[in-house]
Amino acid sequence: MIKASIVGATGYAGAELVRLLLQREDVKIVGYGSKSFAGESYSGIFRSMYKYADDVCENDNVSELSKKADIIFTATPQGFLAENINDEVLANAKVIDLSADFRIKDVDVYEKWYKLEHKSKGLIKEAVYGLPELYREEIKKARLVANPGCYPTCSILSLQPLLKHKLIDEKSIIIDAKSGISGAGRSGKVDNLFCEVNENMKAYGIGSHRHTPEIEAQLSKAAGEDIVISFTPHLVPMMRGILVTAYASLKAGTTEEDIKNAYESEYANEKFIRLLRKNENAETRFVKGSNFVDIGYVIDNRTNRIVVTGAIDNLIKGAAGQAIQNMNLMFGIDEECGLKSLPMSI
Amino acid sequence: MIKASIVGATGYAGAELVRLLLQREDVKIVGYGSKSFAGESYSGIFRSMYKYADDVCENDNVSELSKKADIIFTATPQGFLAENINDEVLANAKVIDLSADFRIKDVDVYEKWYKLEHKSKGLIKEAVYGLPELYREEIKKARLVANPGCYPTCSILSLQPLLKHKLIDEKSIIIDAKSGISGAGRSGKVDNLFCEVNENMKAYGIGSHRHTPEIEAQLSKAAGEDIVISFTPHLVPMMRGILVTAYASLKAGTTEEDIKNAYESEYANEKFIRLLRKNENAETRFVKGSNFVDIGYVIDNRTNRIVVTGAIDNLIKGAAGQAIQNMNLMFGIDEECGLKSLPMSI
Amino acid sequence: MIKASIVGATGYAGAELVRLLLQREDVKIVGYGSKSFAGESYSGIFRSMYKYADDVCENDNVSELSKKADIIFTATPQGFLAENINDEVLANAKVIDLSADFRIKDVDVYEKWYKLEHKSKGLIKEAVYGLPELYREEIKKARLVANPGCYPTCSILSLQPLLKHKLIDEKSIIIDAKSGISGAGRSGKVDNLFCEVNENMKAYGIGSHRHTPEIEAQLSKAAGEDIVISFTPHLVPMMRGILVTAYASLKAGTTEEDIKNAYESEYANEKFIRLLRKNENAETRFVKGSNFVDIGYVIDNRTNRIVVTGAIDNLIKGAAGQAIQNMNLMFGIDEECGLKSLPMSI
Amino acid sequence: MIKASIVGATGYAGAELVRLLLQREDVKIVGYGSKSFAGESYSGIFRSMYKYADDVCENDNVSELSKKADIIFTATPQGFLAENINDEVLANAKVIDLSADFRIKDVDVYEKWYKLEHKSKGLIKEAVYGLPELYREEIKKARLVANPGCYPTCSILSLQPLLKHKLIDEKSIIIDAKSGISGAGRSGKVDNLFCEVNENMKAYGIGSHRHTPEIEAQLSKAAGEDIVISFTPHLVPMMRGILVTAYASLKAGTTEEDIKNAYESEYANEKFIRLLRKNENAETRFVKGSNFVDIGYVIDNRTNRIVVTGAIDNLIKGAAGQAIQNMNLMFGIDEECGLKSLPMSI
Incomplete structure (x- = not known):
């Protein structure tokens, strides 16, 4: 026990x-x-x-x-x-x-x-950065794990295969992220009252959100060079969920096949990452209540950009679920233990 | 299997x-x-x-x-x-x-x-009426179980101890029930569109909702006499949850102690029924995602009425969870199997 | 000016x-x-x-x-x-x-x-009680007007014609009221955070809400005798709106015609009260953003009760709009001035 | 009349x-x-x-x-x-x-x-494109006005001053737009049911939404050259409102002063456009129920990008309000007539 x-x-x-x-x-x-x-x-x-x-x-x-x-x-x-x-x-x-x-x-x-x-x-x-999909072996041996932020978890997992496989222009990355309100915590602030939040959509912390350097550090590691991104978080009138919509220009010669292969080679064995079917974009409801990360993408030939959508439940894969995933690894338990709940989409 | x-x-x-x-x-x-x-x-x-x-x-x-x-x-x-x-x-x-x-x-x-x-x-x-708290032994032997309606599950469990123990005036029962929209089903009706439902509260089927006779039949059985109720369902802009607010006049001589004893004697061993602490009323969020039934009550001495609040997740204890509870009984499995999820209140 | x-x-x-x-x-x-x-x-x-x-x-x-x-x-x-x-x-x-x-x-x-x-x-x-439909002449001459509470405005206007015309049993009145969250005010309380309120329905202040004596005082005046009611307010995950569902037993001999006449004789000339068509119940969205009071009712012959539904926008007819209506009267201005916005139902 | x-x-x-x-x-x-x-x-x-x-x-x-x-x-x-x-x-x-x-x-x-x-x-x-801020004189004389789309209204007004004044890289524009559900119309589609929309955030029509060419045509006109953009619309669980978050790289030498001047020179006399104060971003609630367009921006020196936020009520400035503004112009009436409602932010 x-x-x-x-x-x-x-x-x-x-x-x-x-x-x-x-x-x-x-x-x-x-x-x-x-x-x-x-x-x-x-x-x-x-x-x-x-x-x-x-x-x-x-x-x-x-x-x-x-x-x-x-x-x-x-x-x-x-x-x-x-x-x-x-x-x-x-x-x-x-x-x-x-x-x-x-x-x-x-x-x-x-x-x-x-x-x-x-x-x-x-x-x-x-301290080991507690993103099991990237640091699994280190986590197993760690005494102190730094559980990733909610936005970083979703942003890093959505984009790192493209950088690692050199498929996108490293200077072109824009992450437009949307979060449910639970990410703002449980303190009694007027800004988080139902009547201030409901029926509203807003950006905040543009260019200055503290999750930015965390994302950049991990993407830089994947890319093997320094990455600077535009990161804009938004608040959405819902309780749970983060949706990341990420934009990047494709490097010359990148094919759809390259992209598919990059994601599959990185995530084929990951139990909590679901690479969506062609033409499917991530939606927060489809991961709500689960430890899943859903990732989809569209290649826009008109602009030569890829648009990646990633979704997590910010309180689970973005916080408590990932912490338990880390605990499982640290104690040599099946990584999925206690995290098998399927999404409760309604 | x-x-x-x-x-x-x-x-x-x-x-x-x-x-x-x-x-x-x-x-x-x-x-x-x-x-x-x-x-x-x-x-x-x-x-x-x-x-x-x-x-x-x-x-x-x-x-x-x-x-x-x-x-x-x-x-x-x-x-x-x-x-x-x-x-x-x-x-x-x-x-x-x-x-x-x-x-x-x-x-x-x-x-x-x-x-x-x-x-x-x-x-x-x-056919056996599939409310395990009332028909557990019959369900175990049944070939055909009629799983109760969502409103009836919450209404019957909230009120039947009071009738069985003869504590309330049988003619005085009013059930004002509130439901999330998932109860209306998944067909593409204009009435259930987000923009028709959100930021709105309404009653419907006043005096004519089809769950009325189902509630009356079970309450009559508990009372040992014919019960006729006022039942008013409402739609609330939320996805899951039923809250029942039930009103009844106390019979002369009924004490708070009698009421407490009635609920405890009926439900002390029920795993899915939680009798709330004094001064706590049921809230739908506290049962959301679980098979629980939460029941609280207030005795209003000014009016000599009891006001009972009961809450369930309409899709779980009000539908699928209760069906699985019945399945467990029919197959001789632990009644709680597969139903141990705790409420996901946010 | x-x-x-x-x-x-x-x-x-x-x-x-x-x-x-x-x-x-x-x-x-x-x-x-x-x-x-x-x-x-x-x-x-x-x-x-x-x-x-x-x-x-x-x-x-x-x-x-x-x-x-x-x-x-x-x-x-x-x-x-x-x-x-x-x-x-x-x-x-x-x-x-x-x-x-x-x-x-x-x-x-x-x-x-x-x-x-x-x-x-x-x-x-x-001080004059600022419900223009009942105290219009007094308001015109007042220096100090007590603007009614939100629940009382909706409750009193929904029920007083039935009491004044002696159509319902004075001891049988139950008011089950539902309110949007703006009624709870703009202070930073945890209870009113988006994540505490959304996807939840609850009763509060059962038998003890401070609007109870205000409602009773006005209903007593209409009835010409002391009225004691059961009043249960609820919080609904929406910003604006109050829905009152009121129950009362009909006096022997009361006909549907009597009820129709009672409402019409009281409200025929009221610009802000809309008596709904037969079989229509009040919904909060249909008054949202307006100073209207919508009133509907159903007579339930099975139980010999009338179920009245009344809806207002709690911030307008339940607060600021009514205050402006009173101001108009006090300054000899057209009562509707500044209050002609039609409901913004979505 | x-x-x-x-x-x-x-x-x-x-x-x-x-x-x-x-x-x-x-x-x-x-x-x-x-x-x-x-x-x-x-x-x-x-x-x-x-x-x-x-x-x-x-x-x-x-x-x-x-x-x-x-x-x-x-x-x-x-x-x-x-x-x-x-x-x-x-x-x-x-x-x-x-x-x-x-x-x-x-x-x-x-x-x-x-x-x-x-x-x-x-x-x-x-036909005249019915965006009064750009085509006022033509609208006054028109027989046939093409009222702009909701996303285009918000996107074009947010970005065109920057293009007209040659302050941003014409190839770098990314528009990440978020809309309330009323934009999806009032037909009974499963996708728009409350239980499918609530507590969810999703992108749709990535790279293929039909408002794209409309935005590009107007931005091209402002720029004096062909503009191709990335445009990603999203659905947000709210009824009204569009928020545009637009990204563009600044041209060498562009100063904050240039940007301020560009917006002010274009919009100083526009009654319905509110240029927000420094450090304020647009939020949909602050325009809800009004014909306003709120525009704010942040200059991110780390990435040399500008992030513009624009908000409108999609049913008013994005549809009916703008149509009435056009009607006023076509009939020689004060442009603000019938459009003076202030935002109903809760």
């Missing part, structure tokens, strides 16, 4: 971890850490979990929570884990961090985009 | 059966019956099931579909099963009918409310 | 007043009062008003705001106006209060349900 | 024309043409218009409808007007066509993208 603690259990990503882990027979949640709700019954906050998670929340003390756990998930604000992690914690438990603290290898880049001083610089090198 | 055929697999209830059954290792779907989509790939229609249900749909021939199956689910229009069932079908396979054909024992009542001639009157008596 | 100040201009009701008043050529908004946003540009908060309301918000000083205005609208928390109104204010400007402070004549009832001490008891008697 | 007939009055664009025109005192609707609902009361179909449009619909005979009208609006399927227009019709009434039949000057391009033979080629030259 794997004992798991969750720090930040009362945010949306934390709650999704709780929901998914409670359905496993080989994992037991031993600590619900919450800064805001310490002392309250978990199921009093998330009544959907009534009779399944009636435990009382503790505060968010990483050190204490690590002592009784085999693994800690931290779904906490940027900077929190870097400030609270140390060798003792890592000696107690494996750590999967759902925040951005250990995603970016270049600490200057991190500090510039996040406007934070990194308090555990010494651990950045050791 | 249980072999299952689904007739009407391309409607919303049928698709929910497919989604839930595909996740089981002890059941195999051997036939996808569909009047409208025969000859098409199932996952071409429901792309969420891509790679998991790529089989081609057959037509809706009950007799043929029964031959290769141990069980047939019929999620078909009213009258269809009554017209297509016969002894040969029942000799081939057990049948769980998600339509109303065998729910009402009094054929005159059925024909009056459904404005249809019943074509298999001889089987009505044998 | 009527000079108007709005206190609480940055809440949803306040913003609706701004939107509606800006479209009038005979009214000028001279003061935007806001406790939270004093010093900020109004159109920086409500960007929909950009180029039309770029003025800077003042604080919420009623006395100062009254000095430059002919009329003050207060869309403020309960207790605020009672604490800030005085003879000087009333000498400066007419006052229309969108809070509950002056709606209930019995101060004990107010203090009990609102759990507040009333700080201007001496003005309660003078 | 201007007498207006509407052909296709029972679609969403037609209904929006009805709603807006009914609120005018100088226009009278004399004919409601509808292929599907001829013989039915208009307000029986759109109950929001009850008591305001109770007339009976006629069939869609353009010739007959023109005889009694000063102006005909055709909100009809592609090809319909081209097949039904003739000199007699144009002698009877001015025509504003909300379909695509006369939007594209190059008939080969029209026939290729629309896969239709054009049945009134002789009138294409005369």
Whole structure:
């Protein structure tokens, strides 16, 4: 039985971890850490979990929570884990961090985009970027996994085969991403009220969203050269789901066959990636509630561009599901364990 | 391995059966019956099931579909099963009918409310009403189960303990029910378009909805006398969920303790019924994606009435989940098998 | 030119007043009062008003705001106006209060349900209940109008003809009301986040909602005797709209003709009330964006009950529109002025 | 009094024309043409218009409808007007066509993208493209106006100043557009059901949407050279609104000041175009219910691209509102008449 603690259990990503882990027979949640709700019954906050998670929340003390756990998930604000992690914690438990603290290898880049001083610089090198489709072997051996951001997961998986196989112009990449509102978290901000969000569509953080350097770092690695992208996130009046619409110019000589082969050679054995049939584009509903990544594309001969669509459930493959996929790898369990739910499209 | 055929697999209830059954290792779907989509790939229609249900749909021939199956689910229009069932079908396979054909024992009542001639009157008596919390033992032995309607499931379970224990005035019952739109089915009607449904709330079928006699029949049985109710269904701009708000006058001398005892004595051992904590009312999100029934109540001393709130996911406990619960009972399997998903409240 | 100040201009009701008043050529908004946003540009908060309301918000000083205005609208928390109104204010400007402070004549009832001490008891008697269909003549002469609550507006107008004409059993009234989320206001509460509200339906305040005594007071007046009701409000995942589904037992001898006559005699000349055609029920979308009240009913002979459906836009006829209707009356202007927008049903 | 007939009055664009025109005192609707609902009361179909449009619909005979009208609006399927227009019709009434039949000057391009033979080629030259901000003087004198598509209106107005002023690389334009569902029309298609659309985001018609050549033609005119664009429309789970996110590379030497000047010089006097403040991006809610076009932009120095956001209400500035703006011009009326509603952002 794997004992798991969750720090930040009362945010949306934390709650999704709780929901998914409670359905496993080989994992037991031993600590619900919450800064805001310490002392309250978990199921009093998330009544959907009534009779399944009636435990009382503790505060968010990483050190204490690590002592009784085999693994800690931290779904906490940027900077929190870097400030609270140390060798003792890592000696107690494996750590999967759902925040951005250990995603970016270049600490200057991190500090510039996040406007934070990194308090555990010494651990950045050791941390493994938790995208199993790219770093599976490293994850298996990791003590500290940096679970990717939601936009990066979808963006990187949608585009990296094209860069790795040198099929697109490296300077031409534009990622227009659309997200459901759960990505904005569970704090009581006016901007996220139903009446502010519903029947509205907007872009935000144009040219400045903090997921940009994370995407660029991974795409650069795939390309073998520095990649700079335009990345524009949008908010859509729905709860879950990210849709990425990515544009790139094809290199001279790239054929449809090349593209098909690139995706298939990268993903043929990936259980969670579904390469869509010809003429099918990704839709968020078709992955909702699952750990799937759906990828489709259209080649536009008029403009010599490829338009790739990728979809994930931001709370699952974009957060809690991917964290569990990483946990499975770290504990030598079947990678799909606990992640077999099929999409609940309506 | 249980072999299952689904007739009407391309409607919303049928698709929910497919989604839930595909996740089981002890059941195999051997036939996808569909009047409208025969000859098409199932996952071409429901792309969420891509790679998991790529089989081609057959037509809706009950007799043929029964031959290769141990069980047939019929999620078909009213009258269809009554017209297509016969002894040969029942000799081939057990049948769980998600339509109303065998729910009402009094054929005159059925024909009056459904404005249809019943074509298999001889089987009505044998059919078991598939509400496991009330008919568990009969279901275990049944060949033909009439899976309850969505509104009736929620209404009956919310109110029957009060009637059985003689705590409320039998003439005072008013059920104001609210449903998500999936209950209206998957046909291309203007009334169910996004732009007609969204940002709107309406009542329909006031005093004339066909689920009324089904509710009355079961409540009458619980009460031991004829019950006539006011039942008003409403459509809410959401996909899933039924909320029942039921009103009744308390009999003289009824105490809060009596009410608590009535619910607990009826439901203490029911895995899928959650009696909410004091001052909690049922909300549809807290059961969404699960087979749960949440029940809460408030006693209003000013009016001497009880107000009961009950919530289910109309596609699960109100349709496909309940059908699977019935299947489990009919095949001697753990009643919760395949129904352990916790609610996905966002 | 009527000079108007709005206190609480940055809440949803306040913003609706701004939107509606800006479209009038005979009214000028001279003061935007806001406790939270004093010093900020109004159109920086409500960007929909950009180029039309770029003025800077003042604080919420009623006395100062009254000095430059002919009329003050207060869309403020309960207790605020009672604490800030005085003879000087009333000498400066007419006052229309969108809070509950002056709606209930019995101060004990107010203090009990609102759990507040009333700080201007001496003005309660003078205040006129601002439901023009019932108090038109009094409103014309009033200095202080108590604009009705959203649920009460819809509930009272839907039911009062039946009580006034003695057609229903006074003890049998049950009002099951459903509201869009804008009624919950614009503060950053977790409960009102998109992800908490969307795809959910719930009851709240069962038997204890503060609009109950306001409805009872007006229905009692119509009936000529004390009326006690069951009132259950619900939240629906939509922005605007209230739907009331009201149930009552018919008195012996009441005919459909009696009911039709009662509604027509009360409302035949009311421009904002639309008595629906036979077999039509009220739907919120058909009044959205307008000052209309739509009323329909069904007589259920099986139960001897009438089921009345009433719909309003909670921000218009339930708040800002009704306030403007009152202002028109108080200033001797055509009652429909500025309120002629037809419903924007999609 | 201007007498207006509407052909296709029972679609969403037609209904929006009805709603807006009914609120005018100088226009009278004399004919409601509808292929599907001829013989039915208009307000029986759109109950929001009850008591305001109770007339009976006629069939869609353009010739007959023109005889009694000063102006005909055709909100009809592609090809319909081209097949039904003739000199007699144009002698009877001015025509504003909300379909695509006369939007594209190059008939080969029209026939290729629309896969239709054009049945009134002789009138294409005369027709004026009804975008008042670009063709105001021509519209004033026109007999036949081709009202622009919704995506083109928003795309062209967002980008044309940059092309006209030679500030962006003509080959680099990518338009990622997002639309509410009302753009898909009011026919009973499964794809547009609430349960198929809600909680979903998808691209469609990638590289092949029929609004592409319309956008390209107008942008080419602004640029003075042939422009080819990538255009990707998406469907968003909301009823109204189009958001365009457009990307282009800046020409060497282009400064922020140049961009500001370009927009201001083109639009300073346009009443319906609002150039947003620095750092503000367009959001659909802020134009909902109005005829406004909101335009914002961000210059991304990292990529040397400009990202322009533009928003309109697709049924108003993208259809009925723009048609009325054109009508006002054609009849010498104040261009804003009947279009002064401020946005209803919630």
